Amino acid sequence: MNKAYSLRERILNKEVVIGMFYKFNSQAIVEMVGNAGFDFIIVDTEHSNYSSYDVEGLIRAAECVDMSTVIRIREAISEDVLHALDSGADGVQIPSITSIETAKDVCNSSKYYPEGNRGLSTNQRAAMYSGWNKEVPYIEYSNKNSLVVVHVENKDMADRVDELLEIPQLDVIFVGPSDLSQSMGKPGQVNDPEVVAVIEQVFKKTLAKGKAVGIYCGTPAAIKKYVDLGATYIAYGSDVTAMVGALKDLKKAADEILKNEETQADTKANNM
Numbered sequence: 070m071n072k073a074y075s076l077r078e079r080i081l082n083k084e085v086v087i088g089m090f091y092k093f094n095s096q097a098i099v100e101m102v103g104n105a106g107f108d109f110i111i112v113d114t115e116h117s118n119y120s121s122y123d124v125e126g127l128i129r130a131a132e133c134v135d136m137s138t139v140i141r142i143r144e145a146i147s148e149d150v151l152h153a154l155d156s157g158a159d160g161v162q163i164p165s166i167t168s169i170e171t172a173k174d175v176c177n178s179s180k181y182y183p184e185g186n187r188g189l190s191t192n193q194r195a196a197m198y199s200g201w202n203k204e205v206p207y208i209e210y211s212n213k214n215s216l217v218v219v220h221v222e223n224k225d226m227a228d229r230v231d232e233l234l235e236i237p238q239l240d241v242i243f244v245g246p247s248d249l250s251q252s253m254g255k256p257g258q259v260n261d262p263e264v265v266a267v268i269e270q271v272f273k274k275t276l277a278k279g280k281a282v283g284i285y286c287g288t289p290a291a292i293k294k295y296v297d298l299g300a301t302y303i304a305y306g307s308d309v310t311a312m313v314g315a316l317k318d319l320k321k322a323a324d325e326i327l328k329n330e331e332t333q334a335d336t337k338a339n340n341m
Contacts, residue, residue: 075214076109076137076159077240080281085296088139090285090307092117096130098308103134111139111304114149115164125156125194132157139216145171147178154179155193160216162243169232172219176238179217181208185238216240218283218302222248227267234278241302242275243283244268272298 079086088109089102094117102110112119112127119127124140131138141162142149153161161179166172177185191199191207201207217238221227222245233239246259246268255261268284275282276299283302286292287310292303 075216076139077214077216079108080216080240080301083281083301085301085303087292087303087305088137089305089311090141090309091127092307092309093312094119094123094127096126099127099130099136100134102308103131103136107136109137109139109159110308111141111162112158113141113307114143115141121152121156124153124158128157128194139218145175147175150175150178151188154187154211154215155190155195157195159214160218160240162218162220164220164222164245166220166226166233167223169229172233172239173236176217176219176236179215180212180238184212218243220245220248221271223252224249224267225252227271230271230274231278234275234280239280241281241283242271243302243304244271244285246285269298272300 074082076086086108088107088111090113091099091102091110092113099110110127110131112124114124128138137159138157139160139162140149140153140156140158141164142153144165145163145167150161150163163172163175166175178187179185181187181189189208190196191201195211196207203210205213218241219233219236219239220243221230221233226233227249230242233242246264247257249267250256250258250261250264253261253264253267255264258264272282272295281301282299283304284295284300285304286295287306292305296303
């Protein structure tokens with residue numbers, strides 16, 4: 070973790086940051102993830118059941134362990150961007166983009182004037198409930214530090230990524246391999262040569278425009294592969310996959326001990 074700079078500043082400085090998707094509604098687990106050293110979590114309101122109040126609590130918990138928060142909003146609507154940023158999140162991750170105009174509208178709602186049209190309030194948590202006390206004015210601070218990540222998770226948007234990259238508020242193009250593979254008629258085949266070719270083309274175009282690129286990685290090998298290709302915003306697994314994997318390993322270890330004991334008992338009985 071490196072909270073001396075905002076998550077957006079770190080990404081603009083081309084630092085590789087490692088986060089994970091977060092789906093449990095537990096502030097304690099957020100603290101565990103931060104204590105483990107992750108740079109950020111992506112609070113997944115698209116695929117999990119959270120209220121705005123829940124999300125705000127998770128952001129607080131992350132701040133307690135100097136970890137950044139990005140909110141994957143439910144869908145590409147400005148209202149969700151407003152709630153996430155007003156709650157104090159470091160950034161938003163926008164899924165379900167199906168048109169350039171939608172992307173422009175939603176990204177525009179992430180910044181205050183003159184950079185966008187985000188609804189202005191200074192009574193919310195992000196502005197310290199009207200008690201803002203930093204040297205930099207609140208609007209300037211928010212515009213500078215609010216990270217905007219846009220999903221490319223279907224073939225149409227992959228083909229039109231050049232247009233997405235013209236959106237001034239956009240910081241990171243995030244490739245969703247699973248959804249992309251599905252849109253190409255190859256659901257779950259994220260290593261299919263045609264799917265890989267599209268991913269690599271999105272990477273090349275994004276980096277050529279000076280924007281950052283991110284991707285979901287399920288293995289250390291995938292992290293190495295995509296960082297070597299230029300990815301700096303890495304979503305490595307999730308709290309759910311980490312929990313399930315750890316539980317399976319725990320049970321497997323117990324089963325192996327019991328199996329060994331049974332084997333030893335059988336051997337001993339046969340030798341009597």
